[in-house]
Amino acid sequence: MIENCTTLYPNDIVGRKVSEYSDQHSVPLPEGLVKYHEWVLRSQEHSHFTISLLEARMLSWMARMVNAKRVLEIGTFVGFSVATWANAVGKDGSVTGLEKSPEFAQMARDQLSRFGWNNAEVVTGDALHTLARLEPPEPYDIIFIDAQKSGYPAYLKIILDQSQPGQANRLLRPGGLIIGDNALRCGLVADESDDNPATKTVPRHTINWDWNNIAFLDEFNKMMHGHPRIEAMLLPVFDGLGLGRLLD
Numbered sequence: 001m002i003e004n005c006t007t008l009y010p011n012d013i014v015g016r017k018v019s020e021y022s023d024q025h026s027v028p029l030p031e032g033l034v035k036y037h038e039w040v041l042r043s044q045e046h047s048h049f050t051i052s053l054l055e056a057r058m059l060s061w062m063a064r065m066v067n068a069k070r071v072l073e074i075g076t077f078v079g080f081s082v083a084t085w086a087n088a089v090g091k092d093g094s095v096t097g098l099e100k101s102p103e104f105a106q107m108a109r110d111q112l113s114r115f116g117w118n119n120a121e122v123v124t125g126d127a128l129h130t131l132a133r134l135e136p137p138e139p140y141d142i143i144f145i146d147a148q149k150s151g152y153p154a155y156l157k158i159i160l161d162q163s164q165p166g167q168a169n170r171l172l173r174p175g176g177l178i179i180g181d182n183a184l185r186c187g188l189v190a191d192e193s194d195d196n197p198a199t200k201t202v203p204r205h206t207i208n209w210d211w212n213n214i215a216f217l218d219e220f221n222k223m224m225h226g227h228p229r230i231e232a233m234l235l236p237v238f239d240g241l242g243l244g245r246l247l248d
């Protein structure tokens, strides 16, 4: 039996070329966003925190596909992905980012203003507290989760608890999207054996890495997949993109 499953990334070299080719053949990003990304790569010690330009293209495309006008991001770093959402929702839309580090949050505010994304705000604080306290006048169309991996199940629970049918100030609208970044974490969520070279490389490349994160990501993926209110799709692209559509 031959399975219909294409191996796009047989090795690192092909994988890089496939990504570059896809980058060149996907929705264009405005010059301001490309320059913002260059600034992150040039100036930030932890620039690998930020999404790639290709992921920015895909998130922009998805936002437009669902006609998103309001986006919430959990884990903002220095603001590049918030700027991506701010561009995608247009000037009549709005974006809120939640960031624990006051330094990162301030850098994000400064750069968003410098690059002219005035339809975005950044709230400082631990998102486990700030998320639960949000009372949006209108629900968000998309909630993007990209903060500490150990928090993913808790964030999902708060989103579901505070997006009940008929609830005032609910967080996510019916049909809204939950997007969890890094849901497969270098493939470690699916394969933690020695077959996966990331078992050796990840701790060296990631600060504050905790192997318990894998268990939390697995729990998040299982919650998304098994929850009766969510239609889930786990995409093996980038570092794993966990997508969920809230049904009610």
Ligand SMILES: C[S@@+](CC[C@H](N)C(=O)[O-])C[C@H]1O[C@@H](n2cnc3c(N)ncnc32)[C@H](O)[C@@H]1O
Residues within 6 Å of the ligand: 049, 050, 051, 074, 075, 076, 077, 078, 079, 080, 081, 082, 098, 099, 100, 101, 104, 125, 126, 127, 128, 146, 147, 148, 151
């Ligand atoms: C992967 S980075 C986010 C990258 C960003 N979304 C981007 O693409 O540019 C994760 C961020 O989450 C923040 N973070 C970690 N724990 C957090 C928490 N409990 N609440 C809010 N932010 C948190 C970190 O300070 C870091 O800036």
